[in-house]
Amino acid sequence: MSSPKTDRAALEAFWMPFTANRQFKAAPRLLSRAQGMHYWTPDGRKVIDGAAGLWCVNAGHGRREITEAVAAQIAEMDYAPPFQMGHPLAFELANALIEIAPKGIDHVFFTNSGSESVDTALKIALAWHRVRGEASRTRLIGRERGYHGVGFGGISVGGMVNNRKYFGSLLPGVDHLRHTHDPERNAYSRGLPAHGAELADDLERLVALHDASTIAAVIVEPIAGSTGVLLPPKGYLQRLRELCTKHGILLIFDEVITGFGRTGSAFAAQEFGVVPDLITCAKGLTNGAIPMGAVLVRREIYDAFMSGPEQSIELFHGYTYSAHPVACAAGLATQRIYRQGLFEHARSLAPCWSDAVHALKGRPHVVDLRAYGLVAGIELEPRAGAPGARGYEALVRAFESGLLIRTTGDTIALSPPLILERADVDQIFETLAAVIDRIA
Secondary structure, eight states, X not given: OOOOOOSHHHHTTOOOTTSOHHHHHHSOOOOOEEEBTEEEOTTOOEEEESSHHHHTOTTOBXXXXXXXXXXXXXXXXXXXXXXXXXXXXXXXXHHHHHHHSOTTEEEEEEESSHHHHHHHHHHHHHHHHHHTTOTTOOEEEEETTOOOOSSHHHHHHOOOHHHHTTSTTOSSSEEEEOOXXXXXXXXXXXXXXXXXXXXXXXXXHHHHHHOXXXXXXXXXXXXXXXXXXXXXXXXXXXXXXXXXXXXXXXXXXXXXXXXXXXXXXXXXXXXXXXXOSEEEEOGGGTTTSSOOEXXXXXXXXXXXXXXXXXXXXXXXXXXXXXXXXXXXXXXXXXXXXXXXXXXXXXXXXXXXXXXXXHTTTTSTTEXXXXXXXXXXXXXXXXXXXXXXXXXXXXXXXXXXXXXXXXXXXXEEEEOOOTTOXXXXXXXXXXXXXHHHHHOO
C-alpha cells in the first residue's frame, strides 16, 4: 500500500475528532498497518499498542478469524433491514452475549456505538417507567467526571466539563453524583481504593432533593475510563445498587470500556459482584473491526414492554444499522476468540501489570498510579499555568519512542490488547518510564 500524502493541504479536509487538529496537521502521527500487539507507520516504524486502539482491540490486531467472517458475510448478504425483518446472525450474536452476561440479564438491543448504546439505555429506562405507570420518573442521574459518549443524552449525564460546556443546556432534569477521585486518601492504592464507599450515599441527597418518584435511572462507569481510569472504592458499587433498588431506580452500568475482559471478567459487573439493570457495551464487542454496540437488559424490563396488541411496535426506537449483518459476523467471530481463554489470560497477567504500573512511583511528575485488570492510569502533576501540556508531551514522545498511549488531560491511560505477554508489559513500561523521565 502506498503512503498517503502528508503535506498540510492533503490533511486539511478531515476535521478530526477529539484531536488538536492544528498541532496534529503540523506534525501528523499516521498509522498504516496493524498486526497482533503492534501498529506500523507509513515509513515503517513499529509501534506497540498500549491502548488497544481506543480501548477496543481486545483480541489484538489483524485477527484472521474476524477478517474471514466479515468477508464471507459481506459476500453473502451485505445488509438486511432491522425493522420488522431479521437475519440469523443477529439472534445468534444476542444469544452469545447473553451467555457471558451477568445472570438475569437476558435480552440485547443492538446499536452502532457506545454513544448510541448510552442514549438507547436512557430511553429504555424512561420508557420502562412510563409503561409501568410511573411516567413521573423522568430524571436521569449521572456522575461528575463520567464519560458516556457524545450523544445529547450521553453528554447530559456525563460529567466531563469540556464535553458539555459548548453545547447549550443539554437535556433537562439531569443531576450528578459526586465523583470518587480522592487522591488525598487513595493515592497509589493497589487495586480498589479503600476510601470512598460513602460517596454512593450522594444518591440519597438527590432523592431528598428531587424525590425518588421523579428519578428514572442512575448511570455510572464501573471504572471511569476516559476521565483518567478512576477505580470504584471498595463497596461503592454495591451501595449504589442497594440504594437504586430501595428507591425503585434503574441502575445502568456503562461498560463500553470495561466490557469484554478488560477487568479479567467478561463484564465489570461480574468482577465486582453487582448486577445492574442495563449494561451498555461496544468497542470490544467486535474487537473494533466493525462499528457496533449493544444494550444488555434484564428480563423484567423487556417483559414490561410485551403487552398490548401483538402487531403493535413495543418500543419506538432503533437504527438503520442495528444488528448489521457484517457487524454481527465480526461480533460472533470475536466472541469465539474470547472463548479460547483470553479473559483468563488477561486475569493471569493482571498482577504483573499492576507491579509494572506501581514501579513508576517516584518518577518525575508522577502523583498517582491506578491499575486494575489490564487498565492503568498514570497521573502526572499539571505544568504550572498549562494543564494538559505535560500529558500531550507524553503522548507525542511516546509515539516517537514506539509506544501508543492515551492521554486525558495530564493522565496517561493504558489498556493494551488482552493478548499481551510479559515481554510486552516490560517493553511498554520501559518505554513509558523513559518518556516520563524526559518530560519537562
